[in-house]
Amino acid sequence: DVKVTQSSRYLVKRTGEKVFLECVQDMDHENMFWYRQDPGLGLRLIYFSYDVKMKEKGDIPEGYSVSREKKERFSLILESASTNQTSMYLCASSPRTGPRAFFGQGTRLTVV
Amino acid sequence: DQQVKQNSPSLSVQEGRISILNCDYTNSMFDYFLWYKKYPAEGPTFLISISSIKDKNEDGRFTVFLNKSAKHLSLHIVPSQPGDSAVYFCAAISLKGNNRLAFGKGNQVVVIP
Numbered sequence: 761d762v763k764v765t766q767s768s769r770y771l772v773k774r775t776g777e778k779v780f781l782e783c784v785q786d787m788d789h790e791n792m793f794w795y796r797q798d799p800g801l802g803l804r805l806i807y808f809s810y811d812v813k814m815k816e817k818g819d820i821p822e823g824y825s826v827s828r829e830k831k832e833r834f835s836l837i838l839e840s841a842s843t844n845q846t847s848m849y850l851c852a853s854s855p856r857t858g859p860r861a862f863f864g865q866g867t868r869l870t871v872v
Numbered sequence: 873d874q875q876v877k878q879n880s881p882s883l884s885v886q887e888g889r890i891s892i893l894n895c896d897y898t899n900s901m902f903d904y905f906l907w908y909k910k911y912p913a914e915g916p917t918f919l920i921s922i923s924s925i926k927d928k929n930e931d932g933r934f935t936v937f938l939n940k941s942a943k944h945l946s947l948h949i950v951p952s953q954p955g956d957s958a959v960y961f962c963a964a965i966s967l968k969g970n971n972r973l974a975f976g977k978g979n980q981v982v983v984i985p
Binding site: 764769791793795797800801802803804805808810816818848850852854856857858859860861862863864865866868 | 878881903904906908910913914915916917918921961965967970971972973975976977978
């Protein structure tokens with residue numbers, strides 16, 4: 761069974777901390793994505809990656825960066841966490857030809 | 873600018889009846905349309921998809937209808953079950969473009985036993 765695994769289900773961090781969210785997929789997918797989900801705003805794309813060491817900004821990249829050193833792993837970095845980054849973060853992967861994306865279980869991040 | 877729109881944020885339906893979720897899009901270059909289901913504190917799971925060259929796709933209790941001229945699709949769930957209570961996201965993708973899914977804001981469905 762295909763799997764996208766996010767390193768934490770729940771995370772509480774302090775304002776100003778550097779936060780790392782890790783995501784690993786076992787499907788040899790080329791594409792990987794980071795979304796955040798907020799009530800009434802749906803799923804908003806933060807960053808995505810087509811290949812190792814490649815990254816593209818999504819719709820809301822401010823305050824975030826990403827790293828993809830290996831094909832199976834895509835990391836989201838909050839450089840200096842702020843309370844408005846409290847959210848549900850979702851990682852996804854898809855094959856180069858699409859169309860279906862597979863999601864991880866999500867990380868509920870609270871910044872206090 | 874939102875390319876995929878889901879109006880009527882929430883829907884309540886009696887168990888056994890039909891649930892109909894609607895989705896509108898603006899980009900005529902989309903190749904595929906997908907529906908995802910999401911429970912609280914879990915990631916979205918794929919439900920059903922339809923190619924832009926088709927007008928209907930059915931999988932068990934779930935049917936998706938596509939009206940390209942109206943840039944509109946709908947998801948029908950028949951019969952609705954309590955386990956269908958979730959948030960449903962409509963998504964679309966252009967495989968000739970940047971291969972990223974554009975999502976709507978979601979519809980909350982509550983199925984009343």
